[in-house]
Amino acid sequence: MNRIEHAQTEAQTIRQRIRRGEITGHTSGLAPGCVQGNVVILPAALASDFLRFCQANPKPCPVLGVSEPGDPALPSLGADIDMRSDVPRYRVFRHGEMVEEPTDVGHLWRDDLVTFILGCSFSFEWALLEDGLQIKHQLCGGNVPMYRTSVQTKPAGRFHGPLVVSMRPFRPADAIRAIQITSRFPGVHGAPVHIGMPELIGIRDIARPDWGDAVEVAADELPLFWACGVTPQAVIAEAKPEFCITHAPGAMLITDLRNSRLAVL
Amino acid sequence: MNRIEHAQTEAQTIRQRIRRGEITGHTSGLAPGCVQGNVVILPAALASDFLRFCQANPKPCPVLGVSEPGDPALPSLGADIDMRSDVPRYRVFRHGEMVEEPTDVGHLWRDDLVTFILGCSFSFEWALLEDGLQIKHQLCGGNVPMYRTSVQTKPAGRFHGPLVVSMRPFRPADAIRAIQITSRFPGVHGAPVHIGMPELIGIRDIARPDWGDAVEVAADELPLFWACGVTPQAVIAEAKPEFCITHAPGAMLITDLRNSRLAVL
Numbered sequence: 090m091n092r093i094e095h096a097q098t099e100a101q102t103i104r105q106r107i108r109r110g111e112i113t114g115h116t117s118g119l120a121p122g123c124v125q126g127n128v129v130i131l132p133a134a135l136a137s138d139f140l141r142f143c144q145a146n147p148k149p150c151p152v153l154g155v156s157e158p159g160d161p162a163l164p165s166l167g168a169d170i171d172m173r174s175d176v177p178r179y180r181v182f183r184h185g186e187m188v189e190e191p192t193d194v195g196h197l198w199r200d201d202l203v204t205f206i207l208g209c210s211f212s213f214e215w216a217l218l219e220d221g222l223q224i225k226h227q228l229c230g231g232n233v234p235m236y237r238t239s240v241q242t243k244p245a246g247r248f249h250g251p252l253v254v255s256m257r258p259f260r261p262a263d264a265i266r267a268i269q270i271t272s273r274f275p276g277v278h279g280a281p282v283h284i285g286m287p288e289l290i291g292i293r294d295i296a297r298p299d300w301g302d303a304v305e306v307a308a309d310e311l312p313l314f315w316a317c318g319v320t321p322q323a324v325i326a327e328a329k330p331e332f333c334i335t336h337a338p339g340a341m342l343i344t345d346l347r348n349s350r351l352a353v354l
Numbered sequence: 355m356n357r358i359e360h361a362q363t364e365a366q367t368i369r370q371r372i373r374r375g376e377i378t379g380h381t382s383g384l385a386p387g388c389v390q391g392n393v394v395i396l397p398a399a400l401a402s403d404f405l406r407f408c409q410a411n412p413k414p415c416p417v418l419g420v421s422e423p424g425d426p427a428l429p430s431l432g433a434d435i436d437m438r439s440d441v442p443r444y445r446v447f448r449h450g451e452m453v454e455e456p457t458d459v460g461h462l463w464r465d466d467l468v469t470f471i472l473g474c475s476f477s478f479e480w481a482l483l484e485d486g487l488q489i490k491h492q493l494c495g496g497n498v499p500m501y502r503t504s505v506q507t508k509p510a511g512r513f514h515g516p517l518v519v520s521m522r523p524f525r526p527a528d529a530i531r532a533i534q535i536t537s538r539f540p541g542v543h544g545a546p547v548h549i550g551m552p553e554l555i556g557i558r559d560i561a562r563p564d565w566g567d568a569v570e571v572a573a574d575e576l577p578l579f580w581a582c583g584v585t586p587q588a589v590i591a592e593a594k595p596e597f598c599i600t601h602a603p604g605a606m607l608i609t610d611l612r613n614s615r616l617a618v619l
Binding site (some may be wrong): 265272280286354 | 530
């Protein structure tokens with residue numbers, strides 16, 4: 090059994106445990122090396138606008154997979170995936186309001202639901218760690234700090250709103266290396282969108298993130314800002330679709346893809 | 355005649371004019387798209403130490419070609435190159451002191467001379483311009499500002515000394531793009547070695563370069579620092595070899611290589 094087959098088996102095994110309700114929390118650290126994805130499930134009537142929105146904003150919304158309407162399978166990301174049961178915990182929204190946090194959405198499934206899986210920063214953080222770089226919020230045991238910026242996404246249909254970024258500080262030489270490494274991974278947010286000078290993208294106080302935990306930027310470090318998967322979540326919350334299902338924060342879909350296979354070079 | 359053959363012809367034509375003494379100054383803008391190289395010619399007794407120095411310090415000293423001892427040809431860089439005559443203006447050093455600035459060194463040629471051609475920032479500046487980025491010192495009509503840093507090169511034999519860097523300011527998004535572009539060109543200094551915070555590499559006053567002309571870093575710009583071909587020049591000046599020939603500043607060897615062919619990706 091080669092490494093790739095082994096990883097697929099591990100991802101499948103964990104998905105089966107999730108499906109049986111044995112894992113209901115976050116997926117960080119599970120199936121190491123496998124791509125984890127953000128989940129957005131929308132009625133088909135909204136799905137084409139959302140896909141156009143993602144196409145126009147690939148850095149915050151990198152699409153790894155889209156299902157057929159009504160089909161809970163996603164064969165391109167894993168042979169056995171069932172989107173009704175394979176996410177540890179879901180969030181169900183009606184008209185923009187969260188109404189339920191179930192571990193299974195079989196009772197809510199509809200023939201018109203389209204699943205989107207979007208790339209997530211876990212994959213490029215894996216690549217940074219593999220290269221020997223240190224990621225400060227991980228060392229501090231916190232969540233990455235995220236900020237609403239003054240940069241607007243390109244609107245599509247009902248979907249519009251500001252770009253949300255995540256921030257990781259690095260010393261200058263490591264910052265250059267982090268730009269090189271993440272440039273190889275456009276399918277999971279890619280290169281940073283900004284470096285240094287947070288005020289230029291509308292961040293007033295780096296010590297007060299809009300989501301996640303504050304991380305100190307030392308005197309010999311530069312803050313690097315990556316487009317963040319919270320962007321589509323904020324945009325969907327603003328659009329208030331009549332019905333929508335997402336993953337609960339940190340409880341992602343584990344796919345059979347290997348992070349290293351997302352590298353374009 | 356395809357584009358590559360045409361460029362070779364243009365480079366050859368210009369080398370012939372240089373050989374005839376019709377061009378004796380700087381080569382900036384000549385044979386656009388062709389690689390220009392820094393020239394170092396040393397006696398064989400020192401050449402192996404210098405080659406080890408370059409191997410240990412590839413960012414400031416990227417070797418594009420090395421001749422056989424005593425042979426003025428460099429067939430890998432151009433079929434007809436004659437190093438005794440094909441540089442517009444040379445500098446001749448004896449025991450570290452410049453004694454002559456001739457347009458031909460046939461009268462000084464020796465059976466033990468080894469030619470080194472080192473990559474030059476003209477090539478990566480070409481790539482930045484091709485991508486639509488603006489290079490500030492060019493807009494100002496000046497020379498790039500260069501600085502002696504507190505970073506030491508790795509010594510080899512008699513060769514040692516500080517890393518010299520060139521500085522180009524960019525706005526944050528362009529800085530990220532400039533890192534991506536120059537990362538593709540390791541043979542001509544490659545990615546920057548530093549970004550922001552000049553004081554961390556021993557530069558006290560960015561407004562007072564050690565070579566070249568000062569360039570303002572605006573409030574919305576970050577300074578990017580690349581390893582610079584002045585490094586080997588400063589190292590050789592310090593080592594005071596009994597005999598050495600270089601190109602005069604800005605009067606480079608024009609090769610048949612195309613800049614785009616130096617991209618590793």
